[in-house]
Amino acid sequence: xxxxxxxxxxxxxxxxxxxxxxxxxxxxxxxxxxxxxxxxxxxxxxxxxxxxxxxxxxxxxxxxxxxxxxxxxxxxxxxxxxxxxxxxxxxxxxxxxxxxxxxxxxxxxxxxxxxxxxxxxxxxxxxxxxxxxxxxxxxxxxxxxxxxxxxxxxxxxxxxxxxxxxxxxxxxxxxxxxxxxxxxxxxxxxxxxxxxxxxxxxxxxxxxxxxxxxxxxxxxxxxxxxxxxxxxxxxxxxxxxxxxxxxxxxxxxxxxxxxxxxxxxxxxxxxxxxxxxxxxxxxxxxxxxxxxxxxxxxxxxxxxxxxx
Numbered sequence: 001x002x003x004x005x006x007x008x009x010x011x012x013x014x015x016x017x018x019x020x021x022x023x024x025x026x027x028x029x030x031x032x033x034x035x036x037x038x039x040x041x042x043x044x045x046x047x048x049x050x051x052x053x054x055x056x057x058x059x060x061x062x063x064x065x066x067x068x069x070x071x072x073x074x075x076x077x078x079x080x081x082x083x084x085x086x087x088x089x090x091x092x093x094x095x096x097x098x099x100x101x102x103x104x105x106x107x108x109x110x111x112x113x114x115x116x117x118x119x120x121x122x123x124x125x126x127x128x129x130x131x132x133x134x135x136x137x138x139x140x141x142x143x144x145x146x147x148x149x150x151x152x153x154x155x156x157x158x159x160x161x162x163x164x165x166x167x168x169x170x171x172x173x174x175x176x177x178x179x180x181x182x183x184x185x186x187x188x189x190x191x192x193x194x195x196x197x198x199x200x201x202x203x204x205x206x207x208x209x210x211x212x213x214x215x216x217x218x219x220x221x222x223x224x225x226x227x228x229x230x231x232x233x234x235x236x237x238x239x240x241x242x243x244x245x246x247x248x249x250x251x252x253x254x255x256x257x258x259x260x261x262x263x264x265x266x267x268x269x270x271x272x273x274x275x276x277x278x279x280x281x282x283x284x285x286x287x288x289x290x291x292x293x294x295x296x297x298x299x300x301x302x303x304x305x306x307x308x
Contacts, residue, residue: 002043004076007069009036010048010058014066015139018055025141040065073140074160074278090283091120096292097133098125098146099205101230102271105250106146106166106295113291121284130155130205137161137274144288145274150209150267152216162280164273164289166296169249171267172260174233176240182259189217189263196242198233199223210245213267234258248301271296 012022013033023030041048048062058066094114098107107125114123126133126142133145138158146166149155157163173187181187197214200207211223224242227233231252233244238257245267246260254260273292279285 003040004072006036006040006043007065008073009033010040010062010066011069011073012139013037013049013056014058014063014070025136025139074276089120090118090287092284093122093124094144094284094288095124095126095142096144096146096288097128097136097142099130099133099148100127100228101169101247101250102146102148103127103250105299106271106292109295109298110288110291113294114288117291118284118287121287123288129203134158134161134274137276140276143275143279143285144292146271146292147274148205148269148271150269153209153212157274160277161274162277164293166271166273166292167249167299167301168268169247169271169301170262171245171247171269172262174237174244174246175259175261176237176243177257177259178240179243179259181261184261186262186264189214189219192243193217193219195222196224197222198225198227198236198242198244201226201228204228209269213245231255249299 009022009026012025013019016022016025019030019033019037023033026033037049044061044065046061047059048065049056050059096107096110103125111123111125114121126136128136128142128145130145130147130149133142133147134155134157136142137145138161147155148169173192175182175187181191197210199210207223207226214220214222225233225236227236230244230246230250233246234255236242237244238255240257245263247269249271273289275285275289
């Protein structure tokens with residue numbers, strides 16, 4: 001009889017593309033993954049893996065079995081969810097992934113609410129970029145992903161994943177305090193066409209959005225400085241080295257030497273939650289989604305935050 005944990009291991013190799021990736025996803029050693037796969041090959045009497053250059057790839061038999069394993073694992077998760085729903089207890093462990101500003105602006109409130117409402121739930125936060133959190137969600141490494149996109153650049157949501165909107169976040173331009181437009185009520189990107197810009201590294205989703213936004217407004221690529229942390233971006237702005245477009249969600253106190261000015265038209269990003277269809281009725285998952293929606297309703301992203 002096929003062993004479910006060995007099938008889970010094969011599926012992890014299939015989805016991550018390597019033994020090392022599977023080991024990291026399953027939180028085991030690479031030797032444990034190799035042992036599980038060797039045992040599975042003996043059980044089915046067929047080669048499931050073969051070498052490819054310095055790595056490995058699944059054989060045709062391996063691909064077939066991994067595909068069936070994925071369906072079996074989703075069915076097992078569905079059964080576990082229905083049993084938990086039937087029992088009615090809101091309990092168990094839960095991992096919520098979120099991009100940086102949502103992790104800072106929403107998740108502390110969410111985790112506190114879950115602890116107060118459902119002390120039997122052990123919730124954990126993981127800060128991840130949307131593309132990485134979607135991949136981990138599909139692999140069942142996390143339970144809920146808080147992601148972002150823009151109306152003009154929608155995020156592709158894979159099959160088998162459900163979504164719920166949380167909020168629309170407005171972005172403002174951060175200018176040096178001595179900039180000619182620093183005290184304006186509003187400003188347009190066209191008026192800022194000669195600025196140098198401070199943005200995000202190229203491997204982050206916001207990097208592509210910023211470059212595309214500037215390009216759509218007829219501004220040649222002028223992203224001169226990059227940093228992941230908004231605090232670093234704002235330090236560069238305060239030094240008079242450029243302008244940055246910063247979201248209101250998760251925004252901290254305004255640094256000395258920086259002024260936030262609303263843009264016209266105001267750029268908006270959409271923030272929403274994702275989860276696997278098979279966990280929709282899991283009580284802990286439903287409780288976390290409820291806490292996320294409550295936190296989003298309480299979050300003030302409607303006014304410029306000149307916080308001292």
